[in-house]
Amino acid sequence: MSAVAVLGAGSWGTALAIQLARRGHQVRLWGHNQNHIDALGRDRKNTRYLPDCPFPENIRLSADLSASLTGVEMVLAVVPSHAFASLLQQIKPYIGKTPFMWAIKGFEHGTGRLLSEVFFDVIGSHHAYAMLAGPSFAKEVAANKPTAVTIAASNTALAQSFGQYFHGSAFLCYTSDDLIGVQIGGAVKNVVAIATGIADGLACGANTRAALITRGLREITRLAVALGAQQETLNGLAGLGDLVLTATDDQSRNRRFGLLLGRGENPEIAKQQIGQVVEGEGATFDTWTLAQRLGVRMPITEHLYQILSGQRTLKEAFESLLNRHIKEEQN
Known part of the structure; x- marks a missing residue:
């Protein structure tokens, strides 16, 4: 299976990392706070938010952004919306043509811009991109409770290719081209x-x-x-x-x-x-x-x-x- 980077080690990032690992991918879960990453690695779970959901063996933790992005086939961003633009600037030197996805709900704070507009500004509209959205609490996804989400991209074929990373194990993906x-x-x-x-x-x-x-x-x-x-x-x-x-x-x-x-x-x-x-x-x-x-x-x-x-x-x-x-x- 694929090597995937998940950027953001909060409750939602952790839950999606678990789902990706459940699907057999080699997951690199990155967080900006070394102490937090050390705690996740020591406990092998997100004790604060998801204490009943231990990490599968194929989740690797890191606070090194460049190392987390090296050699991966897909990047998933799961940070607060106000941190999205800054994260894109940080990953720009490393991402190359690697397909990029975000699971973030919100606007660019202060401007009201859609996050897709921010992405186009920093990375470019020709880069392969998609967004994951829909009714999905982190705790239930991590616990493998049945969940259905929408994967949106510029066309349904691209959305389908992103959805393949997640789809299965009680996690259903539907596609849309209405970003x-x-x-x-x-x-x-x-x-x-x-x-x-x-x-x-x-x-x-x-x-x-x-x-x-x-x-x-x-x-x-x-x-x-x-x-x-x-x-x-x-x-x-x-x-x-x-x-x-x-x-x-x-x-x-x-x-x-x-x-x-x-x-x-x-x-x-x-x-x-x-x-x-x-x-x-x-x-x-x-x-x-x-x-x-x-x-x-x-x-x-x-x-x-x-x-x-x-x-x-x-x-x-x-x-x-x-x-x-x-x-x-x-x-």
Whole structure:
């Protein structure tokens, strides 16, 4: 089988490394923190996030980036979205023509650019690339629980070739050539998940949760289509599937962040309690900026932006949403 580099040794990077190793690949799992890598190597598992999932023998750990990339047939990046551009700059001298993939959901923070645009800027649009997205919690993937994801690339044949690395052992890959739709679905569902968490933290009830998920999907679809995505993509795994997962299950750090806010917790304290990057917080600002630029109506996103930026209280935001005028549902 192939030698594969996984760049990023957090919970999600570790889980995907385990899946790749399960498929028989020789996996090089890289992390930037030598102490963290040493701990993973000593324990042969990610004790903090995935304590019940020991590493297969064919996972090798390293904090040496150039060594991790030497001689591999595919590179998978699994770092926070704000670190993506920096990672690309670091690997540029070593990657050559090696196919590159990322399993990251979010925008380039501060610019609102899609991660594909960042990739084209740094590495180039002619390089073989793909993205993995869809409803997939790290703990369940690592535990080999049945999971279905979307692999998106510039064409379905290329997506198929990337999917072959992962497909099997209860991990099902579906392909798409709608990279924009898959990226928007993956990034903006985190925004809706925070809003849904807030509503549940306020004990608004199941009706509210269902309404936020449904209308949130409508907002995600409007934004994606405005950027050139295919509407049906948002009805699939990378849209509806990922949104339902993230907005309803407490394994989601974005939902948990919203729950804590809804219960009156300070945002900074809430993030400390979660102990992992809450991608949806930055994505809220980036999504709202992008929506304004494109003239796309996104009231849930707008109100969450106002909450996180201190312009409205939770009570004021929900009262405003509940006082909206009657509209046609498909608008």
